[in-house]
Amino acid sequence: MTTSAQTDAANDTAPPPPETPDSVENQQVTYQLADAALVAALCGLLGLIPLPTPVRAVLVAAFVFVGPGAAITTWVHIPRRLLPAAVVTLSMSVTTIVAIGAMWSYRWSPTGILVVGTLAVAASSFYWYFRARSMPPVRSWPADVAARARVSLRSIGVDTSVVLLAVALILWVVALSIGLPGVDASFFGLLFSGAGALLIPAVVLVAVAFVIAIARRRVPVATAALLTLIIVERGTTWLGTEVPLYEWTYKHIAVVRYVLAHDLIQPNGTDIYAQWPAFFVTTAWFSDVTGLDPMTLAHVFAPVIHLLIAIIVYSAARTIGSSTRVAITAAFCVEMVNWVAQDYFSPQAWTLVIAYGLLTMLIASRHHRQAGILAIIPFAAIVPTHQLTPFWALAAAVGLVIFRQARPWWAVAAMIGIAGAYLALNFEAVAPYGILSGSNPVSNATSNVTAAGVPAKEITSLVCRALSAGVLLLAALSAVVGWKHKRPYVIACAIVAFSPLALLLGQSYGGEAIFRVYLYSLFGCGLLVAPHIVAALDGFGAGRRRALVAWGGALAVVAAALAGAYSYFALWPTVIETRAQVEAIDRITADAPPGTRIIMLYGAGLPARINDNYAPLTLANPYFDYPLSYELADTRGTFPTAEQLGWLEWKVGETDKPTIVAFTTQSRRVIEYYGEYRPGAPAEFEQIMRETPGWRTIYENPDTLVLEHDPKAAPR
Incomplete structure (x- = not known):
């Protein structure tokens, strides 16, 4: 891509000679920012067509991350090296500002926002073409893209580092195919649990491949190593799980679902997100125009x-x-x-x-x-x-x-x-x-x-x-x-x-x-x-002293990559969610009346805030899903004593609304991991609740038990 100033200078040159089949690969089309903006606008418009949801999501995402930024930088001189960051940043920012502005001004129309945005970006490109007296080289694009792809593949070639990256990807695919552990993973995290151990050599191979590529000055291979690292580590959180990680992810999904259900920001007093809603409104807009479920987007x-x-x-x-x-x-x-x-x-x-x-x-x-x-x-x-x-x-x-x-x-x-x-x-x-x-x-x-x-x-x-x-x-x-x-x-x-x-x-x-x-x-x-x-x-092969420094640098890169991966996946058994749990709590909370209380010893595994009904539940009781660990404070280590159980019985008895007590494997593992309750406390509390009159089981599977208090059946 070139800036508009560079393009103006290029317009004075003579037109290039006609292309021949043998010369296509040696000639490259000069792309303008206006071209990128126009393509992004077309992608956005195509996203309105009833195509498969993933395709629409990719098309609209292309507009979100490229279109507005490319349109702005078409008219402002920006150094070429800054363009990737500027285009992405400005595009995301404009999309965010427009979405929240439309919501705040009561002009909320997701489809209308996309149509107006894409037309505005396209109009910017057409006006630039008119001013520059040029047209986008549409006829040359297919051949040029194919030629660039061939050149890129040849620049990567096949050498030791490429083979290492291929093996790393194979190990990653094998780990996913075998099936990564879930709540049964080791407390040392995913890398030391079952098939997750295959990620250790995968990460090491990626780091070694990167070191070799940099030392040999092979930038395309180093770029491939960077992409492989993202796939192996961050792709695992997507393709290696049934649903998104982390219980706190779902409270964000709940806010987006509220916006989608009501075309409004949640009421003041619901949570602090009501005052900082731009992300939720923007992602709700994206989900609305593409049909992509917020859960899938989060994944x-x-x-x-x-x-x-x-x-x-x-x-x-x-x-x-x-x-x-x-x-x-x-x-x-x-x-x-x-x-x-x-x-x-x-x-x-x-x-x-x-x-x-x-x-x-x-x-x-x-x-x-x-x-x-x-x-x-x-x-x-x-x-x-x-x-x-x-x-x-x-x-x-x-x-x-x-x-x-x-x-x-x-x-x-x-x-x-x-x-x-x-x-x-x-x-x-x-x-x-x-x-x-x-x-x-x-x-x-x-x-x-x-x-x-x-x-x-x-x-x-x-x-x-x-x-x-x-x-x-x-x-x-x-x-x-x-x-x-x-x-x-x-x-x-x-x-x-x-x-x-x-x-x-x-x-x-x-x-x-x-x-x-x-x-x-x-x-x-x-x-x-x-x-x-x-x-x-660069010290490899440049004398003993520099070679020692090079080996030290290489080992440091590999060690840092491995330490980063270990730390990233360390809490895997405590933050992973299962589809069964998510679907169960979604059903339980979808129609729960305001005033319902959901109690866990430690919140993990059952995200109570998952759908738009979280708003009335929160307005009725801002602490409706706070775990007992918050209220027990410094007395967790003695739970459950008779005094604490009596206090809990009083809390439950003072309301005629449902009270839910839930137990999950993740919660038990978090408690054991952090040691904030005495050993055996979760199992003891669970047994007590099973035997207490007035409580009935509303959901149970090997990882989850959900009990509900029936005020009518409870002893008075």
């Missing part, structure tokens, strides 16, 4: 998010002047050490992608002012989407301006105004959660789980902490070396990498701040360490 969400992150990190590295090898290495590093698992169907995952793109544009604005002005658009999309991410992005943006790494300053001032105004309008909703939870960064960095638990928990925590500390330490050393050698953009990358630490000065974010800090820091850390990793791997 495939993680691989898509990681692919977008890889594109933006690569573009960011190219924007700061890195070679293609260094850029691919930066993307691979961010991917292989990203164990935080914040890639599930959620506002934070969506805004993380946009925030990475926003910061890429701000970094580019040092030499391209237009990029800084355009960065206001993604920031405006982030603000109504997530509570925390805008303030990290703002902290980084302010730092970039102060150190003269971004411009114009008034663009960041506009961001401050947007964030401040939105926070002021929604202050009552966020105040109960605490704007500041304390000024002690050590305390705020503490995890929200403090119990000792099983030995596997301690080992997993050690691996996670060692990997995180290693990444941050290596990034800090890389920043110092880069600053000492006066490398360009090192200050900007350091600001992006370490600005998230400022969050620990005032907020623990419910004990999750340390995880968010690491996740936010990965972007800048990848940009900082990638040049040094490539330099180390």
Whole structure:
């Protein structure tokens, strides 16, 4: 793709000679941003045709991630290396802003939004063609695409690294075919359980293939290794499971289903998502126009998010002047050490992608002012989407301006105004959660789980902490070396990498701040360490000393990839859901009357907030699905005592609405993993509830028991 300025200059050249069959492969069509925008608009319009749902979803997704951004950058000069990040970021941002704007203005019409959006993008392209006195080279596209594909395949070829990637994919497919373990997996996670163990050699082979490709300067193969890593790790969360992972994913699905069912945002007082609804409205729009069930969208969400992150990190590295090898290495590093698992169907995952793109544009604005002005658009999309991410992005943006790494300053001032105004309008909703939870960064960095638990928990925590500390330490050393050698953009990358630490000065974010800090820091850390990793791997065959450094770098990459994969899958038996459980709780809660209470010792396996009925249930009782672990607080270790059971009986007896008590294998495993209840407590409590009069079994399978209290049958 070229910019509009480059295209204007190209229009003065003579037309190329006619193509011949033998020369097609040696000639490449010059694509314009207007071409990309037009194709994306056509994809969006085709998504309205009653095609199979997956096909419609892919077509509309192409418009969502390319169309609006390509239309905007058609008219604004953006450096070519920034284009991938800018196009994706602006497209996602405009789609988000338009969707939430339509909902807020009571102009909600999903099909109408798509039609108007695609026509607007197409009109932009046609107007550009009119101004440039050109037309899209439609007749040349099929032959050119085929030729480019052949060239790409030949550039990959077959060598040791390609064979290693093929074997890694075969191992992954075999693991999926055998069947990955579920709730019966080891406390050491998926990698040490049944067929999941095949992922260990798969990840190692991918890392080794990547090292070989970088050392041999084979960028196409290194790119294939990056894609293979995403498939092996993030594809497993999709194709290796029946339904989406994590119980908390389903509360997001429930919000989307509410929007779909009522064409409205859930009422104020339901949850904090009512004040930060942009992600839910945007995904509801996507589900509506494509017919894709939100559950299916949530299931495939993680691989898509990681692919977008890889594109933006690569573009960011190219924007700061890195070679293609260094850029691919930066993307691979961010991917292989990203164990935080914040890639599930959620506002934070969506805004993380946009925030990475926003910061890429701000970094580019040092030499391209237009990029800084355009960065206001993604920031405006982030603000109504997530509570925390805008303030990290703002902290980084302010730092970039102060150190003269971004411009114009008034663009960041506009961001401050947007964030401040939105926070002021929604202050009552966020105040109960605490704007500041304390000024002690050590305390705020503490995890929200403090119990000792099983030995596997301690080992997993050690691996996670060692990997995180290693990444941050290596990034800090890389920043110092880069600053000492006066490398360009090192200050900007350091600001992006370490600005998230400022969050620990005032907020623990419910004990999750340390995880968010690491996740936010990965972007800048990848940009900082990638040049040094490539330099180390260049040492193979260059003398004993450099060869030792190269071997050390290679081993570090393999170890980091393995540690990242282990940490990412470590909680597998506690976060996996089964289709039977999801369908059962969906039926149970779909018609549950307001005032119903759902009780578990620890919430896992049965996501109570899964459909649009969660809203009236929450309005009647905001704590209707809170586990007993919240109310028992410091007395969990003695449960169930006679006093505690008497208190529970009183709680149940004070209402004439149904009360449900549920037991799941996941809940029992979480309790054992974290050690917050005494051994045997879940089984003892389950037996007591089975024998207590007034309770009846409404659902039971090997992993689940659901009991309901019948007020009429209960003794008085």
